[in-house]
Amino acid sequence: MTTIYMVRHGETEWNAAHRMQGWSDIPLNEKGREQASFAAQKFAQIPLDAIYTSPLKRAADTAAIIRGGRNIPLTLERGLIEINLGRWDGHTPEEMDTLYPGQYDLWRTKPGEVHIDGGETFADVQDRAYAAFRRIVQKEKGKTVLLVSHMGCLSTILFRIAGYPLNDLWKHPIGNCALCEVDVDDGGAMKITKWAEDDYIPERLKMKVPFGRVKK
Template sequence: MTEILLIRHGETDWNTERRLQGHLDIALNAEGVRQAQALGHALRGETLDAIFSSDLGRARQTAQAIAAGRALEVQIEPGLRERCYGAFEGLRHADIEERYPREYAAWRGRELDAVLPAGAQVAETLREFAARAVGAVVGLAVAHQLRRIAVVSHGGVLECICREARGLGWSAPRDFDIRNASINRLHWNGNTLRVLAWGDVAHLQQDALDEVDRG
């Protein structure tokens, strides 16, 4: 049985611009660094048996803040990457809608097998991405069989995992938030995932951030 602390990376400038990142390697902005430090501060009293991260810089930066002061190395797992969006990557949502209206509508409509236009890389369908994301997170729990692990990933991965754990199909509207640097707790019992708590951002409230700044 494993408790999984599933964490989205801290804020990037592209998050604030609503620019799609996908596999592009975008660093945290100043606020994202601050969020990551607050996250590490909030978790320092919790025992973690391992810390895993996507190989993209924004996730690795966030994971390193959790690892600070611990005798743990961040273990890189490329399967935790965000979805590959092909030609959508690097574009703002409004620009995607203007250039690729049909594909944009299919993406926003969560069509499982919709094919997005290729860019530098071939885009993943939602079905392909969801299978990879769930397989990566569950695979870590199965392979390592540790009591509590932190997994730092991306918004799309968090949505896949939450839907899987709640049995919420992709046709259902999303009724949960996916916040930068949020703490989301799940339990893996050897067969299924279950959400214990979702969307904890208490450590990102102003007084908590101020305490980190004073440190």
């Protein structure tokens, strides 16, 4: 059995301000580092053979905190980077409404149909993220592995395994430093055993409203 643990990075100031956050390399804020420290406690007694992370600082720093003093290298995997948001990157919902009318609401309600100027679609993200996931599973067969990445990226991997449509992406949010787990047997069959588990994160550290504005 190959066990793949997947953790979303801790909070950044852009998360807190509900800014669109893609390839911009925003570091963890104090709250994000604290979230990662609780994830580290969760993993303290879990033997890990390998750690892969998105190259962005918010993910790599989360991975380093979870690793702690263990002598395991952090392998940067570009396939695990967040969606490229192109010209949307860094904008608040209100700014999106002014600059790209209607697009933020489409992002929230039908993310699988979004085409970002200068960026990626979630289908693009799913193809390269799932390909990276399969490469890691093959390379680390029979081992226990940690992947640290981003909500959009991790969600597309889980959606490919579960067979869910990308338009439902935000119906299954993954909180900062929340845990997902996929077990892969010797025949390659995959089973999701944890999805967005975050009971080890204190309530005071959880974001109550994951998006800046929720439209009905």
